[in-house]
Amino acid sequence: MKNKDRKIIGDLITGCRKAKVLFAAVSLGVFQLTRGAGAASRSIAGKLGSDPRATEVLLNALVPMGFLRKSSGVYKNTPISDKFLLPEKSGFLGHNLLYQNILWDAWARLEQVVKRGRTDFPLRKLLSGHKGFLDGYIRGMSDIAKRPAAQIAELFPLDGAKDMLDVGGGPGTYTEALLNKAEGLRGTILDLPETLKLTKKIFKDHPLSDRVRFQAGDYHKADLGTGAYDMVLFSNVTHDEGPAENLSLLRKAFRALRPGGQVIIHDFMLNREMTGPEFSALFSVHMLVYTNRGRVYSVDEYRSWLKRAGFIRLRSRGICAGADNPSMALAGRRP
Numbered sequence: 001m002k003n004k005d006r007k008i009i010g011d012l013i014t015g016c017r018k019a020k021v022l023f024a025a026v027s028l029g030v031f032q033l034t035r036g037a038g039a040a041s042r043s044i045a046g047k048l049g050s051d052p053r054a055t056e057v058l059l060n061a062l063v064p065m066g067f068l069r070k071s072s073g074v075y076k077n078t079p080i081s082d083k084f085l086l087p088e089k090s091g092f093l094g095h096n097l098l099y100q101n102i103l104w105d106a107w108a109r110l111e112q113v114v115k116r117g118r119t120d121f122p123l124r125k126l127l128s129g130h131k132g133f134l135d136g137y138i139r140g141m142s143d144i145a146k147r148p149a150a151q152i153a154e155l156f157p158l159d160g161a162k163d164m165l166d167v168g169g170g171p172g173t174y175t176e177a178l179l180n181k182a183e184g185l186r187g188t189i190l191d192l193p194e195t196l197k198l199t200k201k202i203f204k205d206h207p208l209s210d211r212v213r214f215q216a217g218d219y220h221k222a223d224l225g226t227g228a229y230d231m232v233l234f235s236n237v238t239h240d241e242g243p244a245e246n247l248s249l250l251r252k253a254f255r256a257l258r259p260g261g262q263v264i265i266h267d268f269m270l271n272r273e274m275t276g277p278e279f280s281a282l283f284s285v286h287m288l289v290y291t292n293r294g295r296v297y298s299v300d301e302y303r304s305w306l307k308r309a310g311f312i313r314l315r316s317r318g319i320c321a322g323a324d325n326p327s328m329a330l331a332g333r334r335p
């Protein structure tokens with residue numbers, strides 16, 4: 001094997017270790033203790049109640065990774081950790097990292113999932129039974145959704161629309177962006193009762209709170225109404241479900257829309273070969289490890305379901321094109 005090829009594999013082994021070192025540091029709360037003037041390893045271990053030898057090994061690894069600086073035995077945050085790893089900062093990504101950390105156990109069982117086609121860590125079980133998962137999952141989503149939500153609000157103006165339904169709306173970031181763009185638009189966020197408890201907290205005392213209502217329920221069973229909405233949004237929802245469930249959800253959305261109303265699907269999508277972009281192909285494996293039917297779908301698969309559900313005038317737009325995690329939005333109209 002050429003050195004260059006060997007390095008590709010070596011980098012993956014190191015990358016895997018680096019990811020877990022960062023997840024563990026965020027989960028333990030290291031960066032809150034190394035802000036400002038910083039602290040020595042013993043003092044950090046004392047505050048964390050952790051083992052001094054192990055803590056020092058972890059802290060030392062965070063230095064070459066670029067998350068800490070070490071001088072005369074004192075560890076201090078670098079600008080990147082100050083910007084993204086402190087909870088009070090607007091760029092905080094810690095919730096998402098905690099969610100990734102919780103799913104580490106699910107990823108560790110990838111071979112079994114591939115053999116059996118089923119996971120021991122299904123999303124519903126994690127949402128209701130795993131302490132900390134809901135917060136990391138939902139708040140983490142909100143941290144990363146602001147940019148795509150703003151783009152969708154820009155690309156699919158809802159002028160004149162009165163009512164929208166955000167199916168599996170989670171933290172409500174997309175409802176928020178669309179309502180901010182279209183005066184007079186009201187939003188309904190439909191989600192599981194456990195998720196909505198958090199969504200309601202996010203919208204408490206929010207400037208849009210009087211324009212948002214909540215519908216607690218399972219979107220497979222919930223009544224979405226008939227001719228009740230001008231827009232129905234599925235953002236990052238369809239990748240949790242299988243093809244039959246997605247077709248059935250789109251049929252429900254069709255009934256829920258007023259004539260002329262539109263459905264928008266926003267998600268990571270794959271090319272015809274199902275092999276790219278790389279982020280989408282890997283996200284599909286991510287869905288494999290914690291859902292029993294989900295994966296990432298191709299634009300063609302979505303188009304065919306939309307047509308079968310009765311939608312016309314289909315159009316697709318790239319979202320966050322050029323970013324590491326590009327997604328797509330696909331819209332169709334009810335005639």
Ligand SMILES: C[S@@+](CC[C@H](N)C(=O)[O-])C[C@H]1O[C@@H](n2cnc3c(N)ncnc32)[C@H](O)[C@@H]1O
Pocket residue numbers: 141142145167168169170171172173174190191192195217218219220234235236237240
């Ligand atoms: C990946 S999140 C997407 C959240 C939001 N739409 C976004 O793009 O940021 C999926 C959401 O679907 C919700 N969900 C999952 N299964 C559901 C079900 N059966 N019925 C209703 N909501 C569900 C989850 O609680 C979560 O909020």
